[in-house]
Amino acid sequence: MAKLKIIVSATSFFCTRIEWALKLKGLEYELTVEDWFKGKTELLLKSNPVHKKVPVLLDDGDVIAESKVILEYIDEKWKGGDFYPLLPQDPYERAQARFWAQFADDKCVFGAFEACLAEDGEEKEKAVETTLESFTYLEKQIEGKKFFAGDKMGYLDLVAGWIPHWLSVMEEIGGIKIFDAERFPSLHEWAQNFIEIPLIKECLPPRDVLVNHYIRRLSAVRSLKPNKP
Amino acid sequence: MAKLKIIVSATSFFCTRIEWALKLKGLEYELTVEDWFKGKTELLLKSNPVHKKVPVLLDDGDVIAESKVILEYIDEKWKGGDFYPLLPQDPYERAQARFWAQFADDKCVFGAFEACLAEDGEEKEKAVETTLESFTYLEKQIEGKKFFAGDKMGYLDLVAGWIPHWLSVMEEIGGIKIFDAERFPSLHEWAQNFIEIPLIKECLPPRDVLVNHYIRRLSAVRSLKPNKP
Structure with a gap:
């Protein structure tokens, strides 16, 4: 499996919540860090052309944006067994x-x-x-x-x-x-x-x-x- | 099972999307209709004190507000078997x-x-x-x-x-x-x-x-x- 990547900024808690979720799931990931004051990278603009905002999760070709959508994706893709559940079951x-x-x-x-x-x-x-x-x-x-x-x-x-x-x-x-x-x-x-x-x-x-x-x-x-x- | 109730207004598409979902699932429901110009009923204010907005789904004591949250609830509570799936599985x-x-x-x-x-x-x-x-x-x-x-x-x-x-x-x-x-x-x-x-x-x-x-x-x-x- 290709390693997960997240496009983040170093100071955004919308990004940190994704890191927390991946760590809770025991998943490895790489960070690509945007600088708010230097302008947006080509990778960010290509990955999230609609909102042009971090965080974006890159999962082996699949691109997911919006932090709460990403959290649900992580919880649904890596579920059951030893994976830590994020949302309740009921x-x-x-x-x-x-x-x-x-x-x-x-x-x-x-x-x-x-x-x-x-x-x-x-x-x-x-x-x-x-x-x-x-x-x-x-x-x-x-x-x-x-x-x-x-x-x-x-x-x-x-x-x-x-x-x-x-x-x-x-x-x-x-x-x-x-x-x-x-x-x-x-x-x-x-x-x-x-x-x-x-x-x-x-x-x-x-x-x-x-x-x-x-x-x-x-x-x-x-x-x-x-x-x- | 007590019949489902939805608090709606007669003209709001945020409400109609809930009706569509319940019909797709084959579930019976009752409507309680709010009048936007007459002010909010006690039932609405008690059921959704945070936003005071329709739609609200009343399911045997459980109260769910916000239309997209309600749609996901309906899809997760009545799933599998003959129930029509609303969200994709992947x-x-x-x-x-x-x-x-x-x-x-x-x-x-x-x-x-x-x-x-x-x-x-x-x-x-x-x-x-x-x-x-x-x-x-x-x-x-x-x-x-x-x-x-x-x-x-x-x-x-x-x-x-x-x-x-x-x-x-x-x-x-x-x-x-x-x-x-x-x-x-x-x-x-x-x-x-x-x-x-x-x-x-x-x-x-x-x-x-x-x-x-x-x-x-x-x-x-x-x-x-x-x-x-």
């Missing part, structure tokens, strides 16, 4: 995992991004408040459990896995506070536990690399924003 | 179906909505152009095939199933032209074929009901839009 539990994964990406990730980018003052306060509401839903999902699906780490943990490491960088650079331990005690406990799992920890980009990336990226995005009238 | 083909379903909803549906809502002139032209680009990708997916997955109707056909019936209403009310037969010949052939399948046809809301709904809804949404400075 159809209703699978539906719940998919619902909350979509919610976590649509509302929590993009809520936090928007709060970072928002202008100081009323715009930022409103963006933070909306994101806090979304995190409150996520807090309820993890209450009383070690992982989102119960006793074992799975799909939704990987999707929410940016929270323990990336969110504090976003808070620092964006001048916001989202992840308050008193407001989200269960999510905090989960985060501290999740980040210490060796397989999870070993894929994390160094914090200073993330800080530098977000400073440059925030500045680049802000310079593209139209000035208010 | 992991790569499943990944492709999921990728394009997400694309069709994110880019084609919301592209068409935005083109309808856009102000006449440059804003509308740009929104139409973007949506046409998205439809070009979808056209390539159906070229040379009867259905998106090949010879048999499946998941992606249901997700794209709004195109043959709803899009022309959106074009009429929004003053736009997207679905040109010369530009999208394969998609047109698929659409004409799909809409004539009896099981598909019998779930379609009457065109005049859709026209009235979109006129009222467009007017309501426009009145909420902030005036330009």
Whole structure:
């Protein structure tokens, strides 16, 4: 079998969740690293012409894009036997995992991004408040459990896995506070536990690399924003 | 087994795709119909407190929201034997179906909505152009095939199933032209074929009901839009 390849960027948690999944499955892979500031490679543009975004999984000629689609692909292609299951087996539990994964990406990730980018003052306060509401839903999902699906780490943990490491960088650079331990005690406990799992920890980009990336990226995005009238 | 219930609105294709799936599976169901203009019922607010949106599937105490999540649930709960398969069996083909379903909803549906809502002139032209680009990708997916997955109707056909019936209403009310037969010949052939399948046809809301709904809804949404400075 040809070795799996993933096109990634060094700082994107959408990519790290794929690495975690492949490691959980015990699969070997190679990384091809894109540099956000140097422009996109021919390989990325050819592999994901629709969205032109990382991550992309290259599996012996088959090309799969979009991180949650890739996670499901990995779980369906390498299943049974000794392969670690990512999604639960029960159809209703699978539906719940998919619902909350979509919610976590649509509302929590993009809520936090928007709060970072928002202008100081009323715009930022409103963006933070909306994101806090979304995190409150996520807090309820993890209450009383070690992982989102119960006793074992799975799909939704990987999707929410940016929270323990990336969110504090976003808070620092964006001048916001989202992840308050008193407001989200269960999510905090989960985060501290999740980040210490060796397989999870070993894929994390160094914090200073993330800080530098977000400073440059925030500045680049802000310079593209139209000035208010 | 308690009868399945779906909370729907009479005009939403996100709901009709669930009805199609249940009919393909040979499952009986009851409809609870929401009225977009009368406000949301207690049942909807209790069943989908996160998004407060139709469709919602009620399956003997289990509640599932978000139309693509519901489609996968239906396919996973009622599978094997005589049950009609919605998604392909091969992991790569499943990944492709999921990728394009997400694309069709994110880019084609919301592209068409935005083109309808856009102000006449440059804003509308740009929104139409973007949506046409998205439809070009979808056209390539159906070229040379009867259905998106090949010879048999499946998941992606249901997700794209709004195109043959709803899009022309959106074009009429929004003053736009997207679905040109010369530009999208394969998609047109698929659409004409799909809409004539009896099981598909019998779930379609009457065109005049859709026209009235979109006129009222467009007017309501426009009145909420902030005036330009």
